[in-house]
Amino acid sequence: LALSILxxxxxxxIDIIYSKVKDILLQDGRKQIVSEKETxxxxxxxxxxxxxxxxxxxxxxxxxxxxxxxxCAICDGALYKDKNVIVVGGGDSAIEATIYLSNLVKQxxxxxxxxTYRAKKYLLDRxxxxxxxxxxxxxxxxxxxxxxxxxxxxxxxxxxxxxxxxIMIGQVPNTKFYESLSLELDDNYFAVDENYETSxxxxxxxxxxxxx
Numbered sequence: 001l002a003l004s005i006l007x008x009x010x011x012x013x014i015d016i017i018y019s020k021v022k023d024i025l026l027q028d029g030r031k032q033i034v035s036e037k038e039t040x041x042x043x044x045x046x047x048x049x050x051x052x053x054x055x056x057x058x059x060x061x062x063x064x065x066x067x068x069x070x071x072c073a074i075c076d077g078a079l080y081k082d083k084n085v086i087v088v089g090g091g092d093s094a095i096e097a098t099i100y101l102s103n104l105v106k107q108x109x110x111x112x113x114x115x116t117y118r119a120k121k122y123l124l125d126r127x128x129x130x131x132x133x134x135x136x137x138x139x140x141x142x143x144x145x146x147x148x149x150x151x152x153x154x155x156x157x158x159x160x161x162x163x164x165x166x167i168m169i170g171q172v173p174n175t176k177f178y179e180s181l182s183l184e185l186d187d188n189y190f191a192v193d194e195n196y197e198t199s200x201x202x203x204x205x206x207x208x209x210x211x212x
Contacts, residue, residue, distance in 0.1 A: 024181055031202065047178070047190060047198070047205040051171040056088065060143030061167075068149025069165045073097035076164075082106050083163035086152060088140055094168035095119040095127055101166065102130045109134040109160065111152075173209045186211040 009016065019035035024045065026032075033040045053071035055061060061069060070076040073087075077100060085105050087098045090112035096119075101108050110127075115137055117124055127133060138154040143165065145151065152160050173189045184191040184199035189211035196204045 021177075024178065026181075026200070044202045045204065047203065047209060048207045049174040049177075049209045051208045052174045053167065054170045054172050056140055056167055056169065058140055058142055060145070060149075064143050064145060064149040064165075067147070068145065068163065069143065069167065071167050073100050073166050073168070076166075077101050077104050080105050080164045084109070084161070085164040085166060086111055086160065086162050087166045087168055088112075089168035089170075090114060090117040090119065091168070091170065092119045092123060093170070095123040097166050097168045098133060099123070099127050099130065102127075102132050105132070105164075107132050107134060109136055109162075111136050111138055111140065111154070113137065113139045171208075175209055 017035065017037065017040070019037040021033060021035050023034040024031060025034060031042050031045055033042060033045065073096075080101070081104050083105055084107045085101060086109045087094055087101065088111050089097075094110070094112070095117065098108050098110050110133060112135075136154075138156055138158065140152055141155045142153040143149055143151070144153060149163070149165060150161065152162055152165060154160075175183075175185060175188060175190055181200060181203070183203070190198055190205035190209050192198055192205050192210050196206055196210070198205050
């Protein structure tokens with residue numbers, strides 16, 4: 001689907017700049033998009049920055065991202081075939097990931113800080129039918145390893161030897177970068193009107209970065 005959309009953009013001869021945006025500046029009624037490669041002057045901007053995974057923010061998480069820690073079971077699950085992994089979380093996304101991974105890995109340990117789960121009942125019922133899922137109440141304190149993830153340490157001191165960890169504790173809107181614009185936010189999402197225009201005229205927002 002993404003490739004089809006890209007091909008449509010290319011067919012319309014729309015310029016594509018592959019560069020990270022560093023800042024957006026307002027000057028004399030025009031807008032400057034400052035990227036690592038160049039500065040582009042425009043009249044209108046559409047922000048479509050989506051959401052990003054919520055992190056646990058514990059020691060080792062940043063070090064082992066893509067080296068044993070993932071935020072997408074469908075994307076990376078096949079890398080852990082017949083191995084032992086953990087899933088952290090208790091909502092729909094965590095339970096869905098646990099069910100999906102159970103068909104690929106040797107064992108999934110679902111770690112949640114509470115005895116109860118927030119997920120829909122039909123997901124919980126389906127998960128309980130699977131035999132290679134272990135349930136553990138606790139909170140992650142730290143991830144350890146050398147070149148790749150090898151262990152997870154819980155706050156109660158328990159250590160688990162694992163091959164992979166899937167952090168599934170929700171997502172947050174990717175709006176923090178644009179704080180310098182002072183755009184109005186609604187529960188950390190961009191606030192927009194019926195035309196999807198933000199609190200600054202000529203700047204619009206769409207998709208998962210807006211409050212729906």
